[in-house]
Amino acid sequence: MPGFPGPLGQLGGTPGAAADTPVCSAKGCRADAVWVLAWNNPKLHTPERRKTWLACDEHREHLSNFLNLRGFLKDVVTLAEWEKAAADRPADD
Numbered sequence: 511m512p513g514f515p516g517p518l519g520q521l522g523g524t525p526g527a528a529a530d531t532p533v534c535s536a537k538g539c540r541a542d543a544v545w546v547l548a549w550n551n552p553k554l555h556t557p558e559r560r561k562t563w564l565a566c567d568e569h570r571e572h573l574s575n576f577l578n579l580r581g582f583l584k585d586v587v588t589l590a591e592w593e594k595a596a597a598d599r600p601a602d603d
Contacts, residue, residue, distance in 0.1 A: 534566040541566035546592040
């Protein structure tokens, strides 16, 4: 998967949650992220570049549709899969 993995979207969480708990990128949503939506804008990014949005189960379809309608959506994977791919990738020197 080109550009896989990359940095995750916004981090944060509900009050009292660990500061590094990934949360949904949907406006106003503070739910734990379950999905990574990998995308790029071909007018701005090279083909291999991947930006990411995070989504909870409730917002995955809405955010995916938003990106897909614009031709930006490249892949949707679970957060666990994304993190495993990041851990398996050799470190950049």
